[in-house]
Amino acid sequence: MNNRLYGNLIFELSQPGRRGYSLPKNRFGEQYEVPSGLCREQEPELPECDEMTVVRHYTNLSANNFGVDNGFYPLGSCTMKYNPKINEEVAALPQFAGLHPLQPAETTRGAEAVCTLLCRSLCQLTGLHAFTLKPFAGAHGELTGLMVIKKYHESRNDQQRRLVIVPDSAHGTNPASAAVCGMDIIEVKSLADGTVDVDALKELLAAHGPQIAAMMMTNPNTLGLFERQIPVIEKLVHGVGGLMYYDGANLNPMLGACRPGDMGFDVMHINLHKTFSTPHGGGGPGAGPVGVRKGLEEFFPTVSPFHGNFAVVMRAYAYILSLGREHIKEVGPLATLNANYIKESLKDVYELPIDGLCKHEFVFDGLKDKSTGVTTMDVAKRLLDYGYHAPTIYFPLLFHESLMIEPTENESKETIDGFIAVMRQIAEEARTTPDEVKSAPHTTPIGRVDDVLAAKHPVVTYRQLRTDD
Numbered sequence: 001m002n003n004r005l006y007g008n009l010i011f012e013l014s015q016p017g018r019r020g021y022s023l024p025k026n027r028f029g030e031q032y033e034v035p036s037g038l039c040r041e042q043e044p045e046l047p048e049c050d051e052m053t054v055v056r057h058y059t060n061l062s063a064n065n066f067g068v069d070n071g072f073y074p075l076g077s078c079t080m081k082y083n084p085k086i087n088e089e090v091a092a093l094p095q096f097a098g099l100h101p102l103q104p105a106e107t108t109r110g111a112e113a114v115c116t117l118l119c120r121s122l123c124q125l126t127g128l129h130a131f132t133l134k135p136f137a138g139a140h141g142e143l144t145g146l147m148v149i150k151k152y153h154e155s156r157n158d159q160q161r162r163l164v165i166v167p168d169s170a171h172g173t174n175p176a177s178a179a180v181c182g183m184d185i186i187e188v189k190s191l192a193d194g195t196v197d198v199d200a201l202k203e204l205l206a207a208h209g210p211q212i213a214a215m216m217m218t219n220p221n222t223l224g225l226f227e228r229q230i231p232v233i234e235k236l237v238h239g240v241g242g243l244m245y246y247d248g249a250n251l252n253p254m255l256g257a258c259r260p261g262d263m264g265f266d267v268m269h270i271n272l273h274k275t276f277s278t279p280h281g282g283g284g285p286g287a288g289p290v291g292v293r294k295g296l297e298e299f300f301p302t303v304s305p306f307h308g309n310f311a312v313v314m315r316a317y318a319y320i321l322s323l324g325r326e327h328i329k330e331v332g333p334l335a336t337l338n339a340n341y342i343k344e345s346l347k348d349v350y351e352l353p354i355d356g357l358c359k360h361e362f363v364f365d366g367l368k369d370k371s372t373g374v375t376t377m378d379v380a381k382r383l384l385d386y387g388y389h390a391p392t393i394y395f396p397l398l399f400h401e402s403l404m405i406e407p408t409e410n411e412s413k414e415t416i417d418g419f420i421a422v423m424r425q426i427a428e429e430a431r432t433t434p435d436e437v438k439s440a441p442h443t444t445p446i447g448r449v450d451d452v453l454a455a456k457h458p459v460v461t462y463r464q465l466r467t468d469d
């Protein structure tokens with residue numbers, strides 16, 4: 001890392017008059033000139049740098065990024081899962097990447113075939129009847145699916161069904177999507193074992209039956225647990241006339257093992273960017289296809305123009321094809337094996353609030369030894385010093401010190417053993433040198449930031465940075 005350059009903004013490297021380009025002359029042998037009527041009144045404030053300064057500046061910045069290509073990334077729930085390089089190449093093929101959505105339909109048959117074939121694969125993997133690829137994200141898929149449910153009830157003249165049941169362990173997007181869809185949310189509690197409390201659900205259904213539009217479930221839920229009572233829950237909810245919604249954002253532990261359609265779900269979404277590759281840091285890009293059982297496809301709303309996020313669709317289809325019908329069945333068991341291996345190897349030093357078999361992810365409630373004062377935040381920051389991305393922390397909200405770990409299906413035993421060793425090392429440090437952990441990270445370009453200050457007084461512009469010093 002070039003420390004002289006690191007930390008500078010490109011504007012700070014600027015030298016008045018320095019150029020990194022030269023424009024050719026036009027065909028009359030003159031310099032190109034922008035007609036004066038089209039020019040700004042004032043020169044834009046642009047950095048003036050030579051070529052190598054620009055190249056080094058951005059190359060050094062990119063080296064500060066942490067991604068799945070740098071190291072292990074055990075972020076639970078919203079995981080950056082497996083992103084094979086071949087999928088990037090397929091998505092970038094100019095014959096697909098260069099398509100314009102408005103070009104004549106007879107010239108886009110190949111792209112349409114990819115969409116149709118992906119939908120067919122998703123139907124086979126989920127046991128549902130039809131999919132739309134239009135939603136741009138998981139949350140967008142939830143909204144789309146709830147709009148289907150709303151229209152379905154309206155089509156039967158059942159206008160009073162405006163309540164959506166959401167378990168307290170659900171991802172925050174579930175209640176948010178229901179609210180955006182104009183529905184009201186009622187929460188159903190979890191049992192001490194982390195799964196839905198069926199008795200509490202029965203009470204809700206008894207009290208609100210004719211108003212229930214749907215119940216949303218995540219399975220495995222956000223604690224990484226398989227909801228074993230689904231057959232009972234499905235009958236209860238259908239019994240009062242509600243529909244069952246499946247949040248399939250993280251479908252990888254289910255692939256080849258079981259299908260939401262067979263469990264009685266009516267509507268679901270899948271996050272292609274989590275389950276079927278596509279790097280999605282910083283909030284995009286994504287795709288949240290929605291699947292429905294037979295008879296509901298006529299209620300698909302128009303939620304985006306054209307075919308949604310087509311490059312994500314390309315990656316997902318390439319991923320499914322490269323695994324094939326046989327190997328896709330290994331995804332779920334391997335994701336589950338890896339998660340359980342880490343859980344069992346660490347549960348003597350980290351607090352495991354819900355014991356037993358997990359699926360693709362699980363949650364610790366901080367360190368087992370609470371006397372050290374070392375928090376989940378400290379552990380997460382210390383992991384950065386050892387070259388690991390932090391797990392998801394302080395989510396789900398069911399525990400105070402949640403540390404949610406998801407290794408994914410594609411990591412080697414050596415990688416996972418390395419992570420386990422470092423987690424044990426940090427637990428040991430918490431006992432012997434706790435201040436070292438509490439003040440971490442020590443080796444990253446930026447140390448511990450003040451979260452509260454950053455949230456309350458964010459300094460997000462260059463100009464402000466300058467006036468502050």
Ligand SMILES: *Cc1c(COP(=O)(O)O)cnc(C)c1O
Pocket residue numbers: 077078137138139140171173174218222247249250271286288
């Ligand atoms: C990530 C996630 C979502 C939301 O997906 P986005 O693409 O981020 O909108 C919904 N539910 C669960 C369980 C998730 O993990």
